[in-house]
Amino acid sequence: MHTTHTMIAVSGILLLGMACQWLAWRVKLPAIIFLLACGMLVGPIGHWLHPDELFGELLFPFVxxxxxxxxxxxSITLRFNRIPGVGGVIRNLVTIGVAVTWVVTTVATHWLLDYPWDLSALFGAIMVVTGPTVIAPMLRAVRPRESVAAILHWEGILVDPIGAVLALLVYKFIEVHGVENGFIATAIVMLKVVAIGLGIGVAAGWLFGTVLRKYWIPKYLHNVVTLALVCGVFTASNALQAESGLLTVTVMGIFLANMRLVELEDILEFKESLTLLLxxxxxIVLAARMNLSGFLALGWQALGVFLAVQFIARPVSVQLSILGSKLSMGERHLLAWIAPRGIVAAAISALFALKLEQNTGNxxxxxxxxxSFCIILGTILLQSFTAGPIARWLGVAEPEPKGFLIVGATPFGLALAGELQKNGVFVQIADQDWSAVRAAVMRGLQAYWGSPVSEDADINLNLTGIGYLLAITPQSERNALVAHYYRTDFEPDKIFTIRNVQTNNVKSLEKTRFKYAGHYLFPDTVSLENLEELLRQGAKITTTPLTPEFSYEQFQTQADMKRLPFFAIDPNGYTHALGVKPEPTPKAGWKIMAVTAG
Incomplete structure (x- = not known):
């Protein structure tokens, strides 16, 4: 392929991928739907993209x-202290659950598609994996209880290398079938995969964690060194034993995630962006490789295999895996419903299909x-559209995130929290001052005592149902730190703070230093000190309902220095900041919160 054409093709893939991600964000649908459609459009339908010709022998190493x-x-998000008492369920799902899914899928494939047992077993092994890249956005949309979310998240990561190893063992068995001592050869492969995966994974994780902890690498090199190390460790592991690399990098990531005093935030942020791109x-690339005639040749039997995977394999594997657990019936049913397949299943199927064709001529x-793509599309489409309603029907979906986390139990913070609660808004207070926390508890508020930017807060500060952050400690620096720390937990337009000073010099300094400080409530001339002085003089935080007879425009004409409006609550219970773009347009049925002088 001509160099110019190659550059156009690669650039086009990247642009199309990001366009699909943006479209998925706009219409609130899984990105995989648009990515697969786009890949098929530019590949087997439009014949514009030919991945094998474009990448040549580099295609599968890249994949x-x-x-x-x-x-x-x-794997670097899997911290053991975040398993809310469901470790046994996770263990069972990646052992018993994997075995059940493998057997059911194998039998269904053999009976419905008339595949030989060995090929059916290989497909069954590929289908035991669930899609971590699909589960994560699905969990954000469904918002199940913490226990269900933790189980699905851990299962999605751990089961992928297990599925890859299982597929390797089946492939190896197919390869040596009929050869003397073939079973022994397969067992040796399994032992080598486990030994190499665990050994190199733990060693690499400990070594790199030590390097990070001792700051032997400058911070600006953390991301690129991590990427290079992951690729190097994966390649070295695979060189020692084929297909052991996935287990190695997963073990390495889990070991790093659970090492003490190792900062991974910047690495995780970089890897999240890179993962989205990959x-x-x-x-797009794998979908573009497909042959439409292959889809048509499968017929209705492929639908039968999908139904067996969705309605037999998953429910049975979950029910056997959760025996003796304390999960509610609703949580059990939701777990039995959600198990989408994703990019790992697509990649493994493409890899082993190519190996079988080349080495066995099957x-x-x-x-x-x-x-594989039939199962991937079927599980994602069905579960994406139904998991949310099913979770709400079963009563295992978390409430809408309409609540507030107020960091800083200042007099203004406590007064605001009380008024928000009167309007049906859940409030969580966080402060390091025990006397301030006690004052919050005495007012009937839920409060966390400790630093909100600590490992303890990550574990014990419950953000369930909370969608807004208000950082109003007396220190501007601390407010900025809190806003920066939680910037991935809250939408940017739902992070607020209040100025602590009024001099132009300090305000200018704040603007240059604290780009993550969130949106400022109140005009430039109003500071937290002003507001608390008003409270000492008898001012109160009040709520004024808007009606057809009393509009927001009429409210504004009455507002002066004795009334400082700052929040508007819509009829659905969502809070909007006044004076912050995009500015809301309150109507009848809304409520306006303001600081009203006494």
Whole structure:
């Protein structure tokens, strides 16, 4: 392919991937739907993109490295202290659950598609993996209880290398079938994969964690060194034993995530962005490789396999895995419903289909890819559209995030919290001052005592149902730190603070130093000190309902220095900041909160 054409193709893939991600964000649908549609449009339908010709022999090494980076990014979020008492369920799902899913899928594939047992077993092994890159956005949309979310998140990461290893063992068995001592050879492969994966993974995780903890690498190199190390460790592991690399990088990530005093925030942020790019690219490239005739050749039997995976394999595996657990019936049913397949299943199916074709000449091997994409699309479409309503119907969805986290139990913060609660808004107070926390508790407020930017807060500060952050401690620096720390937990337009000073010099300094400080409430001339002085003089925080007879315009004409409006609550219970763009337009049925002089 001509160099110019190659550059156009690669750039086009990246642009299309980001366009699909943006479209998915706009219409609130899983990005994979648009990515697969786009890949098929530019590939088998439009014949504009030919991945095998474009990448040549680099295609599958690139796919393998990309999957390794994706799994590593997921694994460094797996911290043992965040498992809310469901470790046994997670263990069972990645052992008993994997076995059940493998057997059911294998039998269904053999009976419905008339595949030989060995090829059916390989497809069953591929389908045990769930999609961490699909589960994460689904969990954000569904907002299930913490226990369910933790189980699905951990399962999605841990089961992928297990599925890859299982697929490798089945493939190895197919390869040595009929050869003397074939079973022993397969067992040796399994032992080598586990030993190499655990050994190199733990060693690499400990070594890199020590390097980070002792600051032997400058911070600006953390991201690129991490990427290089993941690729190097993955490649070295695979060189020692094929397909052991995924287990290695997963173990390495989990070990790093659970090391003490190792800062991973910047690395995680970089890896999240890189993963988004890689997932988008992989789905388009792999979808573009498909043959439409392969889809059509599967017929209705492919639908039968999907139904077996969704309605037999998953429910049975979950029910056996949660025996003896304290999960409610609603939580059990939701777990039995959610198990989308994603990019790892697509990549593994493409890889082993190619190996089978090249090494065994199996004519049916090429059908593994379209069959895998049928299951991927089916599980994602069905579960994405139904998981939310099912979770709400079962009563296991968390409430809408309309509540406030107020950091700083100042007199103004306590007064505001009390008024918000009167309007049905949940409020969580956080402060390091025990006397201030006690004052909040005495007012009937839920309060956290400790630093909100600490590991203890990550574990014990409950953000369930909270969608807004208000940082109003007496220190501007601390407010900025809090806003920066929680910038990934809250939408940017839902992080607020109040000025602590009024001099132009300090305000200018704040603007240059605290770019994550959030949106300022109140005009420039109003500071937290002003507001608390008003409270000492008898001012109160009041709520005024708007009616057809009393509009927001009429309220504004009455507002003066004795009334400082700052929040508007709409009929659905969502809070909007007045004076912050995009400015809301309160109507009848809304309520206006203001500081009203006594």
């Amino acid at each position: 393998s490295l990309a999957v390794a980076v994706i799994l590593f990014e997921g 997932v988008s690219t992989l789905f 004519d049916l091997a090429s059908s593994l890819v379209p069959l």
